[in-house]
Amino acid sequence: MAALLAPDRLGLTGRAPWVQLVALRGLVAVALVLAAAVLLAAVAGWARVAEKTGLRRPGRRLPLALAALLVAGAGGQGAVLAGRGLDGDGPGAARADELVVLSFNTFGTVTAGELAALVQEQDADVAVLPETSGRTAREAARLLTDAGRPTTALAADAVGRRADGVAVLLRDALGGYRTTTQGLPATDLGTFAAVATGRSAATEPGAGTAADRTPPAPGVVVAVHTRAPSSRGSMPQWRAHVPGVADICRSTPGAVVAGDLNATLDHPGLADLGPCVDAAAVTGAAGLGTWPADLPRVLAAPIDHVLVDARVWRVTGFGVLPRVGTSDHRPVVAHLVRH
Template sequence: MVSALARIIVVLVTIAVLAVLAWPQFFGLQNAWVVAHAVSLRGLAVIVAVALVALLAVLLLLVRPLRGTTALLMVLLVLFGAVNTGILLHRGIGAGSVSAAETDAEADASITVLSWNTLGDEPGAENIAALAIAEGADVITLPETTEETGVLIAEAMRAAGRPMWVHTLAFDLISKARSTTLLISPDLGDYTVTSAEGSGPPGNTNVLPTVVAAPADGDGPTIIAVHAVAPIQWEMSNWRSDLDWLAEECSSAADSNVIMAGDFNATLDHFAGHADTGSDQLGGCRDAALSAGSAAVGTWPTWAPRLLGSPIDHVLATPNWRVDEMRVIGTEDGAGSDHRPIVATLSPAPA
C-alpha cells in the first residue's frame, strides 16, 4: 500500500501545483512557460477540477485505505475550483455595458473601438466592414489583416458614409499574420504612424507588427493596434518582451493619452508586474473589459464556449478615458477567424 510519506508528498505537491495555477502572480510565475498557458484558461480549469473531484469520489468509495488522502485531495480541488470561479465572476461574465454618455457633447466626444484578429483576412472585407458599420466604429484594429483588405474595408465603409484612413504595417509579405492594419475615422483628425517598420523594441513588437499612430497635431489619443506574439515555447522571451514594450508605450506616450486594442496573446493574469500602479493593467492603461464586467469572456478560440475560452483580445486606455461599454461579439464565430471580435466605447473621463 501507499506509504504515509508518499501520501504526504502527494498532498504537498498538489497544494503547490494548485496554488501556482490559481494565482501564479504571487510566485512571479504568471509569465513562465506552461503556467502562462494554464492560467489563461480559468474556465476550463474549473471544469477539470470538477471532473477530477468526480473521479476521486469513485476512488473514495472503492479504496478504503486511501479515503483520508482522497478526501483531502477532493477538498483541495473544490477550493481550487471555487477560487477560479470567484476570479472569473469578479472579472465579469456579463454583457459589458457600464453607462451611456449623459450629454450630446459626451456622445460626440466618445470613441468606439472595434478589434478583430482576422486570421489572415479570413472573414473578408465585406463582413468586417459590415460589422464595423453596425457597431459605429471610429477605430478598427485588425491584426493579421493585409493592406489590400484594409483598403477594401475602407472603400466599403466610405460607400456607407463612414470613411476611414488606412494604416498598415507589414514585417513581410510572406505571411498575412505578419501584417496589422489600423483604420481611423477622419473625424478624429489626421494620424501619422510612428512605430518602426522593423521588428523588435524599441520600435515595435518582436515577431508580429504593432501599429502606433499619433495625432498629427498632437490633439487626441495615441492609437495602438496591438499584435503580440503567442507564448509558445520558443517565443517566450519575445512574448515577455512584447508585453514589456506595450506597457512602456502606454506609459510614455505624450500626455499619457493612449487607446490600444488588439490581440495581446495575454490575459489579465499575464499583465501582472507590468502595471504603473495597482494591478490588472498594462503600463498606464486599464483594461476596458474589467471596467465593464466582461473580462472573463473568452475571445479565443471561437470553437470553445465563451466562458471556457481565453480572453486574450483587449481594449485598454489611459485613465483619462471612461469605459461606457465593452463587449465580446459572439455572432461571428463562423466567419472564419479563430478570434472573436471585441468592441468598446470610451468617453473622455471627467476632469
C-alpha cells in the first residue's frame, strides 16, 4: 500500500508497474474496494458451507484484517485525489485580461469543425493539439477565421505513421509566431515551440476577440506530446522526456507548456516544477483525469497538462471539459493573467 500511496519515497515513480498504477489512482481505489468485497463474500460463503457440512469454520481474523487493509488503501488513494482537488468543471467566461489556453489530444479523429466549435465555445486564444494533423489544424483555422476569429495554424509532423503530429492554433491578435525544436526533447511525436516574432498581427489589435478582451501574448508556447510508458522499450524515452519538458518550462522565462505529457504529478519531472506550476494543481483540479475519456473523470488518469512559469503567469481558472468527438482524451482549458 505504501508503494501506491507514496511511490516517490520508495523510488518507484519511474518503474513498472507503479508508473501505470499511480496514474489511475481512482481506478485502483475501486479495484481495492471490490477485492475487499470479494474476499469478505468468499469468507462468508465458506462459513455457510462449513456450517451445513460440519467442516471446520475458517478463521476470520486474517481475512478481516486483509479486507480492512484493502479498504484503507482505497481510502488512501481517494485522499490523495481529494487533496489534489476535484473541482474542474471549468473557469467560465474569460475576463478581459486573461489568456485562454486549450490543450486537447484529438487522437486524430476529431474533425476541423468540432475543433473550431470547441475553440469558439471556450474562447481560446491558444489551442495545443497533440495527435492532430496540420491539414486538420489549417482547416480549423480557416473555419475560425471565416467566423470572425482570425487564427493561424502551426504544426509539426511525428516520426512514422503511428500517430499524427502536434498542431497549435493561435489567435492572430496575439501577433506572429515561428516554430522551433531547438532545445526541446526529441519525443518523435511532433513536440515543438511557437516563439513570438515580435511583429504585429495581420489584423488590427483585438481583431477576432470579444470587444472587451485584450489577451496577453505569451512569448513562448511549447506544444508537447511524449510517448506513453506503455512498454519496456518506451520507458527510457519517457523517463528522459517528461523531466526534459519540465526543465524547458523552468529555463524559459514566461513559458506556457501544454499538451499530452503521458505523466501525472506522481511521475518524475512533474512532482517538483518550481518555479513553474501545473494549472490543475494550482486551482484544485489535479485529481480529475483526462484519459481514457470513456471513464468518469475521477477514475481517469490526469496526463494532459498546462504548465506555466509562475514568475510571469498567474492561473485564474482550469477545467477538465466533456468529451469531444471520438477522441480518447478529454480537453483541458486554463485561464492565465500576467503578474
